[in-house]
Amino acid sequence: MKTKNYFVLLMMLFVGGLTFSACNDDDDYVRMPTAYVNFVNAYAGADALGIKLDNNSVDRGYSLKYGDIIPYDYGRAYPGSRLFSAGIPNTTKAIVDSTINLRDSVLYTSFVYGYQDTVSSILVEDKDATNFDASKVYIRFFNLSENTPAVKVNLIQNGTSTNVFNDRPVDNQTSATANGGFIAANEGSYTIQVTDMNGTQLALRNEAVKLNAGRYYTVFTRGIHGNSQKPLIVDIFQH
Template identity: 25%
Template structure:
């Protein structure tokens, strides 16, 4: 229940009958319940395709297609507000309604989520992550790292000009958002054990007050032309 300011009525309460007080209590309780419903019954959801293939997807929530164009590798459906609750997510090819992946996710009211399509073939799955973005700043930007490359060992995220920022994230692990000075940087992903540079995003601008996600994606050992090679992607959340 959201906190509400209260005022004391004072001696005027002596003129209110018992039934009047009961009616007032019911009205206030109902108003409070309505306020709760208004502020907590929706959630925001973004959907991102990191499945390391060349295929493109259509996306359905509870049977309704939510994308206007096929979602390719690295494609992002920006945040959309939905009613809180359970949703059956379905991903199909652009030319079929047969499900390649069907999974139920739960959206809790007053939260923000990113839902990643990960891996491929029989291992294709969905990964739902809560996006906690509740700090405002006029000087700092905020960035997190999510490891989404299925065949890559644990990674560190580094800013070349500042050193390692987030350490030792394995496949499907996500960090919290970390505050960094706003600026333009060379963003790096390194092997956690050897510190070998795996990939980088040069001249990446992080703006004060904004939230960003850098992900590892694709395959270190892409064998056929239909598999996406390992790379990094930087996304703006907010």
């Protein structure tokens, strides 16, 4: 993704099988095949998760808190078929145990979400928008909440509501792949509202977020509709 190149150059290295560089005997840089991954914890069934690739911790041994993202600006990973797992700290059983395929030079975001026994994970590519316009903002949306109907997503600015995503049930890998592209929107400061298909508000991100031209953003829901302990929340992060 064009807007992330400088982040990739500055990011901190992962431990274990996640980071590497190589030089020849003359100290000339030799590029190694590399994939880049963000990890997002949207799982409402615990306060934190441990995330691993091939049994190597991607969070340096620290648990990834509910709602958090690591490493914010993409971490490096070996391409190929990788064992991906997530577990609740101080337990021995993984709640996600799967295989993901990573390609060289491709950027990804990985989400773990659900509640208790309804655990899911998705992996999506973070691709540049077709016909990129530097004057526009680019956004996408995933519905990762629990016990939630199909939803609409509105951007609200100065009392004016603009519908940007419509009829979006809870995502699975198939729908997330289909909806993984970014769409253009106008730059500005917005509150983000999620409603059901009848227009009844389910969640509102009251704090206005500034969407800057030329940037990419992922909006997603997490939490449990109707649950006061882990309520439905609208989250957003910049790529």
